[in-house]
Amino acid sequence: MPPRLHTDLAYEGELRRIREMLLMMGAKVEEMLGQAMKALVERDSELADRTLYIDRQINRLELEVDDLCLRVLARRQPVASDLRFITTALKVVTDLERMGDMGVNICERVMELNEEPPLKPYVEVVHMAEAAQEMLREALDAFVAGDADRAAAIVERDSKVDAYYAAIFRELLTYMMENPRNIYRATREQSIAKYIERIADHATNLAEMVVFMVRGKDIRHVGKLERRASTRAAPAAAAVTDDSDASLRDLAETGRLKP
């Protein structure tokens, strides 16, 4: 972040307001995720229902951020770090809004799950949600501090959340294979894990944008290709996923799993 303030303090105030609203959106997403997990573990559907409303606040903030960014672009003609900040904010706001939508989906699945007795204690999925929350918090902290190193480190952490997802999916598959009656609950929990995994992806996007904002250098896609190359070196998880896809296909086609 540039250490000095704008000579035009109203302009400075507008940029600060955008920063604050983005932070607020991030805090709301974190809150949603935290409450959704609480509602899942404590089987509190009312809490899940209340949590849905947070998304409306996130959507409202999205509109406000978009509006203010457009006004700043039109009236201040920002350049250099200010220009990178505004264009980053316009993208970050979309990712945050999508995270809010994921939060809604999670709450809906939680309410469905709470209708039935739990398949098993919800442990991994809660850990996974914590990991995603932490990524989001770190990404926003890096955004505020203008800390590219910190942001770049977050990008690396996405694979941890991906690994959680693979493990949860693998375990749920065994439940489904064991008894078709488990499928309804297992697919719901699997969806929740998938949404959390998507939230972590959006947090990764955010971190990549922070690196661009600070350094003026785009690290998107490059990193992903490298990461893909590194997962190819350890194909175990991917193989399992492939197997599970095949098993699901069998299930869909024949109505039963091959022994």
Next chain:
Amino acid sequence: MIPPRSTPPPSLPPPGVEKMRAEGLSAWFGQKRALKDITLPLVEHKVTAVIGPSGCGKSTFIRCLNRMHEVVPGARSEGQVLLDGASIFGREVDPVRVRRRVGMVFQKPNPFPAMSVRDNVLAGLRLSGITPPDPNRLAEEVLRQAALWDDVKDALDLPGGALSGGQQQRLCIARCLALEPEVVLMDEPCSSLDPVATAKIEDLIHELRERYTIVIVTHSMQQAARVSDYTAFFYVGELVEYDEADVIFTKPSDPRTEDYITGRFG
């Protein structure tokens, strides 16, 4: 006070021919040093914008480029300015000849108000004692280049002072072009013009780039961002940063450039 650099700032290897180059150029008004050791290339057929706060030496810099700085009593300069690789300060060099090759357009449109539009265009040539073979054709040609022909083709005998401010400025550009310069220096050519006239001049600058090398001094960062290929940022007589305009306005490398162009003047 910013400490002077020990080494000149890095200048990009320009992807083009260097039409002009300032090399360790310093300038004084009496005891006051206005430019400190400027080294800057000016790439042929490109627009180089010089930006910086008032008093940073940007006007002095371009006035050194056609030896107009030395006309001011008590003013002097040191260092080199090369035009096509040859010094413009050489003993055998005629400053008037330099000013023909390196023309200048000023901040305020300054046509001769009582002189007709046509005579205004040809005034520079006449003052240099040159009679063009076909003055009318030449006048039309340069007025077309200056994007003024359609406005004045039926008003060539009207006095220059009858034109609007924007037209007057284009008339001054035409007068400058009539001398067939190789480099055109523009010292805040739009600062007294309205946005429409400014847009016309900026459009013109894009076209003139095909035939000339252009150096523009401007107070408007937005204008520099719009018209220039390369941008140089001057601060208290020093060249702080020189780079492609795209880089300067998205990711400048010097924090002083960043502060200035984003409006953090302290």
